[in-house]
Amino acid sequence: GQQLNQSPQSMFIQExxxxxxxxxxxxxxxTWLWYKQEPGEGPxxxxxxxxxxxxxxxxxxxxxxxxxxxxxxxxISASIPSDVGIYFCAGQGIQGAQKxxxxxxxxxxxxx
Amino acid sequence: xxxxxxxxxxxxxxxxKDVELRCDPISGHTxxxxxxxxxxxxxxxxxxxxxxxxxxxxxxxxDRFSAERTGGxxxxxxxxxxxxxxxxxxxxxxSLIDNQPQHFGDGTxxxxx
Numbered sequence: 001g002q003q004l005n006q007s008p009q010s011m012f013i014q015e016x017x018x019x020x021x022x023x024x025x026x027x028x029x030x031t032w033l034w035y036k037q038e039p040g041e042g043p044x045x046x047x048x049x050x051x052x053x054x055x056x057x058x059x060x061x062x063x064x065x066x067x068x069x070x071x072x073x074x075x076i077s078a079s080i081p082s083d084v085g086i087y088f089c090a091g092q093g094i095q096g097a098q099k100x101x102x103x104x105x106x107x108x109x110x111x112x
Numbered sequence: 113x114x115x116x117x118x119x120x121x122x123x124x125x126x127x128x129k130d131v132e133l134r135c136d137p138i139s140g141h142t143x144x145x146x147x148x149x150x151x152x153x154x155x156x157x158x159x160x161x162x163x164x165x166x167x168x169x170x171x172x173x174x175d176r177f178s179a180e181r182t183g184g185x186x187x188x189x190x191x192x193x194x195x196x197x198x199x200x201x202x203x204x205x206x207s208l209i210d211n212q213p214q215h216f217g218d219g220t221x222x223x224x225x
Contacts, residue, residue, distance in 0.1 A: 042216030
């Protein structure tokens with residue numbers, strides 16, 4: 001099935017560093033979402049973006065909906081150990097459909 | 113509970129058997145979705161229910177897969193004559209209405225021997 005191109009696939013950083021990941025698509029989406037998944041659990045919603053160009057923050061997390069509606073990025077500032085997990089981008093609304101189309105995920109590992 | 117509830121959390125079965133997976137959405141949520149997540153991969157859409165409308169079945173991989181939603185609440189995903197490639201985590205999500213953010217359960221980990 002269709003997937004978004006998410007990068008990087010994995011990141012190994014030191015505690016306190018900033019993190020940036022992004023997603024691109026060949027198709028336009030009406031909504032972009034970012035989820036975090038930890039082992040044995042379902043994805044948890046972090047940020048939802050509804051307008052092209054929108055920049056939204058949730059604590060140390062900041063995400064933007066690209067102006068072309070074909071991309072989005074997520075930044076995490078001053079990483080802490082509990083940020084470890086897999087981060088997924090998801091797009092919604094392609095051709096009117098409500099299903100989410102997911103990226104392959106970015107696995108974040110933090111060295112204390 | 114307050115979140116999406118799925119059962120069982122784990123299911124191990126032999127190839128060729130039928131399995132049923134259950135999803136209880138968040139109370140009051142009208143939209144319900146099923147996704148599949150293979151090891152180390154992103155989520156793949158399977159099927160979507162919205163109110164009394166006909167479900168969007170466009171993601172079901174074969175006619176061995178079916179789902180129903182009774183009374184606009186609980187949903188059951190059924191896989192008939194299971195194959196080893198059906199092994200995955202099956203995740204259910206619900207949203208208040210169809211263009212609102214989807215909230216996920218913790219999934220059912222299905223292993224086909």
